[in-house]
Amino acid sequence: MTDLPTSSDVVVVGGGVIGMFIAFSLAEAGMKPLLLEARAFGGAVTGGSLAAIGTHMHGREEFDILAYARGRWRAFSDASQDRIEYNACGKMGFILNDAELAAGKSLVAQEKSQGARSELLTPEQARLHEPLLKGPILAATFDPDTATVNPFLAVRALMKAARKAGAQLRENTPVARVLSDAGLVTGVQTASGHCISAPHVVLACGPWTAKLAANFDINLSIVPRQAQCLASIRQPLGTLHKVISSCEAEGGVDSGYTQIQQCPSGQILFNTVTAPIPTPEGAEDRVGEVPPGFVADSVETLLKLFPALKSLPILRSWVRFEGVTPDARFLAGPLPTAGLFVCAGDNGSGFCRAPLLAQFIADGITGAGTLPDAMRRDTERLYNPFRFSEGHTA
Ligand SMILES: Cc1cc2nc3c(=O)[nH]c(=O)nc-3n(C[C@H](O)[C@H](O)[C@H](O)COP(=O)(O)OP(=O)(O)OC[C@H]3O[C@@H](n4cnc5c(N)ncnc54)[C@H](O)[C@@H]3O)c2cc1C
Incomplete structure (x- = not known):
C-alpha cells in the first residue's frame, strides 16, 4: 500500500532548495505539483549550505538575474510567517596579491556600473x-547587500508555503525512472515500482541529476x-x-x-x-x-x-x-523529451539562484510569462542545458 497518487500535473524529482522552490512556484501558479524526495527534504547539499544570497563576485552576466533572485528571497522572507533568518549582513572578499587587486578593482567597477553599492x-x-x-x-572588496538565510528554516518555510498553495511533498521516495512514450514524458516510476502519470517531470536531483536523464541518452554536463x-x-x-x-x-x-x-x-x-x-x-x-x-x-x-x-x-x-558544470552555472530548461525539464548544477551557489530558476521553470511549464522578457532570454541563454554540446551556438 502507498499513499502516493497515481497521477499529477507535474512531478518534481528532488527536495532540495531548488526542487522545493520549483514546487512552490508551480503551486503558486495554480498547478498541483507532486515533489518526490529520495531521502529527507533539504537533507543533501541544501541542508549543509551557508546559504549566502547576493550578486557580489558572480560576474557581469549573472548580475541582473542574481539581483532579481535576491529580491525574491527578500520578498519570500517578508511574506513568510516563518522566520528564515534573512540577514542582510554584507559580504567581503579579501585580496592578498597584486593579481587579485587588479581583478578586485575591475569587479567592483563592473558591479558599480550595474547599480551595486560595491566598494574597494x-x-x-x-x-x-x-x-x-x-x-x-592588500585590500578587500565589499558589497553591503549580500544576505544569508538559515537553510533549514528556509526549506521548512518553503515546504509549508508549497503545501499551503496546493503542492504534495513526499520524502523517502526515490524515483527510479522517468517514463515516456513516443518522445513524450508520461510520468515516473519510484524505486518501489509505483507509477505516477504526469505530462511534466522536472529533474532537480542536484549532483545526481544526470543519472535520470541518461535513460533518455541525454548527456548532462554535471x-x-x-x-x-x-x-x-x-x-x-x-x-x-x-x-x-x-x-x-x-x-x-x-x-x-x-x-x-x-x-x-x-x-x-x-x-x-x-x-x-x-x-x-x-x-x-x-x-x-x-x-x-x-x-x-x-x-x-x-x-x-x-x-x-x-x-x-x-x-x-x-x-x-x-x-x-564546466562553466559553474546551472543547467535549466526543457530537455529534448517533451515535458522533461532540468534544473541542477549549483556550483556552490544554488541558494542565490533558486527563486529565479524556479520561476523560469514554472513559466516554461505553465506557459505564463511572469519573468521580464530580457531576464527570461538571459536565463535561457546562460543556463541552456546543451550549451556545451558540439554545434551549439549561443
Ligand atoms: C558548505 C556549503 C556552503 C554553501 N554555501 C552556499 C552559499 O553561501 N550560497 C549559495 O547560494 N549556495 C551555497 N551552497 C550551495 C547550495 O547549498 C546548493 O547550490 C543548493 O543547496 C543546491 O540545491 P539542490 O536542490 O540543487 O540540491 P540538493 O540539496 O542536493 O537536492 C537534490 C535532492 O534530490 C534528491 N534526489 C537525488 N536523486 C533523486 C531521485 N532519483 N529521486 C528523488 N530524489 C532524488 C537528493 O536526495 C537531494 O535531496 C553551499 C553548499 C555547501 C555544501
Whole structure:
C-alpha cells in the first residue's frame, strides 16, 4: 500500500532548495505539483549550505538575474510567517596579491556600473567592518547587500508555503525512472515500482541529476564535487559581521578557502571546496571526508587572516556533494523529451539562484510569462542545458 497518487500535473524529482522552490512556484501558479524526495527534504547539499544570497563576485552576466533572485528571497522572507533568518549582513572578499587587486578593482567597477553599492576597501577600512581580521591583506572588496538565510528554516518555510498553495511533498521516495512514450514524458516510476502519470517531470536531483536523464541518452554536463563545512560552538554575536570569502578572481574555489561567516545562532561556519573528484557508483549513500591535508591548508589560510580564531572549538563538520558544470552555472530548461525539464548544477551557489530558476521553470511549464522578457532570454541563454554540446551556438 502507498499513499502516493497515481497521477499529477507535474512531478518534481528532488527536495532540495531548488526542487522545493520549483514546487512552490508551480503551486503558486495554480498547478498541483507532486515533489518526490529520495531521502529527507533539504537533507543533501541544501541542508549543509551557508546559504549566502547576493550578486557580489558572480560576474557581469549573472548580475541582473542574481539581483532579481535576491529580491525574491527578500520578498519570500517578508511574506513568510516563518522566520528564515534573512540577514542582510554584507559580504567581503579579501585580496592578498597584486593579481587579485587588479581583478578586485575591475569587479567592483563592473558591479558599480550595474547599480551595486560595491566598494574597494583599504585594509584599515576592512578592519573597521571586521576587527578580528588581522592578517596581511592588500585590500578587500565589499558589497553591503549580500544576505544569508538559515537553510533549514528556509526549506521548512518553503515546504509549508508549497503545501499551503496546493503542492504534495513526499520524502523517502526515490524515483527510479522517468517514463515516456513516443518522445513524450508520461510520468515516473519510484524505486518501489509505483507509477505516477504526469505530462511534466522536472529533474532537480542536484549532483545526481544526470543519472535520470541518461535513460533518455541525454548527456548532462554535471559532476559531483565535495564541499566540507566546519561549525564552531556558539560564539558571542559580533565575533564576525560579514560573509567573508576569498576574492574569486584568483584562487577562489581553487584556493580551497571559500567562505566564513557567523550565523544568528552564534555558530561560526567555515567552508572549503575540493575540485571535482571521480565518484564511484552509489557515492551519494556514503559521502566520504574531504582529504584532511586539503582542509588543513584552507584552515591555515583562515588563521593567517583571523589568528584570534585559532582556539575556536569546532562542534562538528560535514561533507556534501555539490553539482558542478564546466562553466559553474546551472543547467535549466526543457530537455529534448517533451515535458522533461532540468534544473541542477549549483556550483556552490544554488541558494542565490533558486527563486529565479524556479520561476523560469514554472513559466516554461505553465506557459505564463511572469519573468521580464530580457531576464527570461538571459536565463535561457546562460543556463541552456546543451550549451556545451558540439554545434551549439549561443
Ligand atoms: C558548505 C556549503 C556552503 C554553501 N554555501 C552556499 C552559499 O553561501 N550560497 C549559495 O547560494 N549556495 C551555497 N551552497 C550551495 C547550495 O547549498 C546548493 O547550490 C543548493 O543547496 C543546491 O540545491 P539542490 O536542490 O540543487 O540540491 P540538493 O540539496 O542536493 O537536492 C537534490 C535532492 O534530490 C534528491 N534526489 C537525488 N536523486 C533523486 C531521485 N532519483 N529521486 C528523488 N530524489 C532524488 C537528493 O536526495 C537531494 O535531496 C553551499 C553548499 C555547501 C555544501
